[in-house]
Amino acid sequence: MTKDLVILAYSGGLDTSCILKWLIEKNYDVICYMANIGQNEDFEKAKQKATSIGAKDVIVEDLRKEFVSNYMLPGVQMGLVYEGRYYLGTSLARPCISVGIVNAAKKYGAKYISHGATGKGNDQVRFELSVYSLWPEGKVIAPWREREFFTRFQGRADLIEYAKKENIPVSATPKEPWSTDENIMHISYESGVLEDPAAIPPPGIFKITRDLKQAEDYPSNIDIIFEKGLPVSLRIPSGHAKSLVISEPLALVEALNKLGGQHAVGRIDIVENRFLGLKSRGLYETPAGTILHLAHLDLEAYALDREVLRLKKYLQDRMADFVYNGFWFSPEATYTRKCLELSQESVTGTVTVQVYKGNVVILARTSASSLYNKELVSMDVAGGFSPEDSTGFININALRLKEYARFSTQSDK
Amino acid sequence: MTKDLVILAYSGGLDTSCILKWLIEKNYDVICYMANIGQNEDFEKAKQKATSIGAKDVIVEDLRKEFVSNYMLPGVQMGLVYEGRYYLGTSLARPCISVGIVNAAKKYGAKYISHGATGKGNDQVRFELSVYSLWPEGKVIAPWREREFFTRFQGRADLIEYAKKENIPVSATPKEPWSTDENIMHISYESGVLEDPAAIPPPGIFKITRDLKQAEDYPSNIDIIFEKGLPVSLRIPSGHAKSLVISEPLALVEALNKLGGQHAVGRIDIVENRFLGLKSRGLYETPAGTILHLAHLDLEAYALDREVLRLKKYLQDRMADFVYNGFWFSPEATYTRKCLELSQESVTGTVTVQVYKGNVVILARTSASSLYNKELVSMDVAGGFSPEDSTGFININALRLKEYARFSTQSDK
């Protein structure tokens, strides 16, 4: 009798290794799926580990370009910031990985997809809502929400014991007292000792950005070129007064990550609201993403009409929630994304940015499509503008206020 | 026959000095009104100048405490940021000054209020809408919008010539090639050489914040204490491991301005949309305001319910537009302000902030009124949470997405 096939989102770590073994125990065939989205990982070693545990196959797929071009940079274009501060590095990666794993499930004729996300977090939601959107007839096995599993493995100790018993290799280096999620866009840190919002995080947490004290001592000026809101090119200093132009999206992000890292750019420490209703504290470092977002924000204000900017802002805030909550493939996000892209038709131009000591300083911007009219705004030029018109404009705007004032005074009597 | 009395918002500068003379020429009695809202100004000298030109009286009123307590700090509490970046330092000062000048007009029985704001800017609107709200039967004389005046004085040269002819003292130091507005909250710089958004501003513009290169080499950690969203107290290092607690609002702002200035905090360079429909480029430095806003943002995310935060965010964005456009005393701003204050009931607590090299780094926060529940969020504690519930939550959320996916696939065929 053929066994049912499960595609397991595999990380190489303790949790998903134990889940792999447990699924095999439960009489499933298991193919492990690993997406390379830029995390620091020894994929070959993980592959061997999965095979040794009993995976029928291990797929490693490089999704870095896919992630940068179809998720991270559109996130910049749409201006996605969650609760005013978080650039959604993890949230944007989940739908990208989901496409990869669903494609694998369909290709190999799997019945189930499984993952190691826990029951309190956002990632289970993002992952599963994406999977169900892409593959409505598919099914998900989430062991950390299965009573049998979570009562058997009540903590890390139980997993280690199980691993030892089942000859699953366990890393010798002790786990950091927090959890981490890494991709080309950002690294996040949460839980463990970070759970207390009143506790200043211990030093040495961050991996890709330097501490401010160690930041480079010179500023770096760069030009970022946007087309319809998308970053398409980067001009960056390259020693001896030369500069380099980078246009391949992945290379552009990598270059900005390196530069931002050297200049200590892109760290935040926030308390955020999870979709499940909990609040949680997280640290994030997002060097390239931070630089790109701030440059885009500047160009957008320059190029867009005032009222379009406001409509776009409303939609952007809604979209950030959709993405954070895992609804990337939903009707509302599909619709909002189209509207946001429409808003960016004229966001084409160049922003000159200084990166220095943790700061992203906007120096200048140019755009052939901006509605900025230097002549019109100039105090020295009368062109197209009669000062007397302002009197009428103010008087008419004051009409409603005077009525209100008269009425308010009246009713106070 | 008695002359009509005008209260003139007087700055001591060339423009309002000429306007003063011109109003007297036009057969008005003129009382000059100067509000001290923290700008760097020799009020005594300005007073003498106005008197020498022919002002019937000169009123100098210290509105700094009024401005800080009733405009700047409520702006922090309400989270007012215009177009995502500008903390509204000038916009908040206008209604404060308007109250002062309207009170003077009523006290002295004036028929008119006059000012030196130009016809393309926001300040004429803010000033006049405030005046008309507070004094609906009042009238405003805006010489820069009077054909007789603006055809006679077509540029600075005409004013200087007039001043010389009329024995109005003209400052020997040449004017900076941009215009400036200063108060305890911020200094703004615009027009002149700054008008070109593509031109990197010349060095040496900013007055109260150091350049990043000159910023102090040590970080300063401070605690900011909020009650119902208002900053009420500041704990700040005070040499030799001691710290100082400051609670008087004006002193608190002054201390943060000094600290932020030393650490190069609070500069921006933006293109913004004016109420009249023009775009303009401005530089701002807002040291204390920047620190307070970022700390408040952090505490708010920590203390407020997720959905209340979103409602508040919508109202806050609307309010920022109202204030920028000069509608502080309007029915909509009065209403929105009440709603925003209501939202802050639980925003009480302390934020620990590191100010360093232009950065405002949030280190930690505490609040007795936060909905944060460490036990609930902890990965190690099951308290009040059944992982199986998440399965139902996800499945129900997926219902709508599956239907949409099925339908979309169908309609593609």
Place this chain on the structure above:
Amino acid sequence: MTKDLVILAYSGGLDTSCILKWLIEKNYDVICYMANIGQNEDFEKAKQKATSIGAKDVIVEDLRKEFVSNYMLPGVQMGLVYEGRYYLGTSLARPCISVGIVNAAKKYGAKYISHGATGKGNDQVRFELSVYSLWPEGKVIAPWREREFFTRFQGRADLIEYAKKENIPVSATPKEPWSTDENIMHISYESGVLEDPAAIPPPGIFKITRDLKQAEDYPSNIDIIFEKGLPVSLRIPSGHAKSLVISEPLALVEALNKLGGQHAVGRIDIVENRFLGLKSRGLYETPAGTILHLAHLDLEAYALDREVLRLKKYLQDRMADFVYNGFWFSPEATYTRKCLELSQESVTGTVTVQVYKGNVVILARTSASSLYNKELVSMDVAGGFSPEDSTGFININALRLKEYARFSTQSDK
């Protein structure tokens, strides 16, 4: 050993009678709770039925005044309409009943609350979210979501068989082929033959409003008096050119229900979006609610400032969703309700309405607190208004549009 006590929301119908028996079987003590919110029900008979089945006690509580004053009329004041058409008659009743049953649970020391709502509907959510908000440590038993129960009782036939076996009286009259929810505000009809949105509903469904064909042949003119947005008084024709004034809230609603019913007012047939993600078709009749809402809408537009109206509209749409989804006691609804009440300070006045042939025709309105200024608007009076100001107002508004037009033309070339 003492049994755990359950308070069961009891309706007297087949479902909750079987649930009552089933709970007793499961070894619970059960007290039945019946709220009188205006439904057509023989409470005495239901009481006897529950007792005969084995209820330890039966509580019948008259919540009609509570419902009208604290839920229905505030719903009018807040302008709550779901998806543009549904006045939330059922949604508003759920939190009211929840307060009653939670109070009973606390009074009698119950451990559980139980109800007969099914697993696909909104009411389970509204009921339970209200219960958990009011009684966070309480627990809910929802038999229709318990596998043991819903696999045993797969349809009405199974319930009838069980009832017969257990000597539970079953009504002789066959059940209508749809389900109904009734209270003083409305009656809803859904499911069964109504499930098909393409099927015209069979005649004879509606209970409190006449068909248009049978509507009275004369119009009735009434005055509705509002204070701060709340309907406080009704002037209604009372035979022979006399009129009656009714101010007691319940009596006011009953009088309008009767009048609206005679005139065939307040029916709708809609497809709505449930919180669980399904769409469902429902019919509603809401005579008094419809009249009150339309009168309130008219007064509000008359009395409120234009911009306050828009802010209020945004909040009102959000609040309608909160209430529909069961979040009456949530932080967001508590907050929004306060804001909406604040907006109604000036919504005081009288609306004259003609009720006739299904129509609610607004005839006239008066309000001492309206910002309407007849003199200002009059084409014959110049008061406080200079036509030349409009030129400036238009020209300044056109500035931005001209720039956009110039730019658009340019970029087309």
Place this chain on the structure above:
Amino acid sequence: MTKDLVILAYSGGLDTSCILKWLIEKNYDVICYMANIGQNEDFEKAKQKATSIGAKDVIVEDLRKEFVSNYMLPGVQMGLVYEGRYYLGTSLARPCISVGIVNAAKKYGAKYISHGATGKGNDQVRFELSVYSLWPEGKVIAPWREREFFTRFQGRADLIEYAKKENIPVSATPKEPWSTDENIMHISYESGVLEDPAAIPPPGIFKITRDLKQAEDYPSNIDIIFEKGLPVSLRIPSGHAKSLVISEPLALVEALNKLGGQHAVGRIDIVENRFLGLKSRGLYETPAGTILHLAHLDLEAYALDREVLRLKKYLQDRMADFVYNGFWFSPEATYTRKCLELSQESVTGTVTVQVYKGNVVILARTSASSLYNKELVSMDVAGGFSPEDSTGFININALRLKEYARFSTQSDK
């Protein structure tokens, strides 16, 4: 020397006839422009009148199809309703007429466009903002805002006297004591005796809809077919159980106007907020528009995803304001219109409507593109739905509420 050419928006009435004469007096060449947008007007007679007064030429252009297809029906598709009640019949006509007159101005090489709209109303704004958008270099002469004109003609009597003196024919029938604007979509009535919002309008005002007392005594059932939100076809009873299908847009609207008129459908009496800040009272009759809007609203709720519906609702409310205020050709309206059209991709289907005694009763609706899933919603079918999932859904939603409740109770102590 050649005279400057003015294109005058001419109505044939007293005001624009006097303006025509006055412009000639002021030494302009004047071409009169009359748009036929469905108003009841003797264009030939008006033409002769203009010629007799001295117009160089009179253009009569039939814009009815243009107006229906490009303004009225898109208004239905976008769901445009101002302040919850007004379907924008006049607001939608202004940009349509503006296109016609600007085209004429360009064709004939005019320098000016002139109109007879007064200085307090919306139409001057709508007209001029449209003209300036379409023709940024154009100029507008608005005599009612010219001091010379409005001081000379202070009321109707002055105009009549001038007309008599200048041999301008004056209608023998006395003017109605209110003003009217008519097109194929609606007729509006305002000012004069209607200005008092507390005065019940005199009988006999309305022109295209019968009074309820005179409405037909039988109901008419019709089918309205929509494609992507646009009404594309109408099935209407046509005697002896036959029905007629009408698809040509203008004919469709005319048929519905006739039917709605017979059944007394589409009157409102409201106080609205004008763009200039005044409130004004207006009566409108919009028979076809009302039927189409209510049918569209029903289909939309049926066909659209819940969350897309909400996004669309927000944009629709904004768009209604843009259109009311005259910003049809603005960047924000251009953008919002595209977004709204995008939202209508799936709003395809048929709505069956009963028109009877002033009521538009929705009877049924079908749509191949609706997300409605009868099987899923059915109480009798378990398909794709596990009742246990609802428990998890509710419990997770309750998490945040329980925390809030615990916290609130705590803080009360």
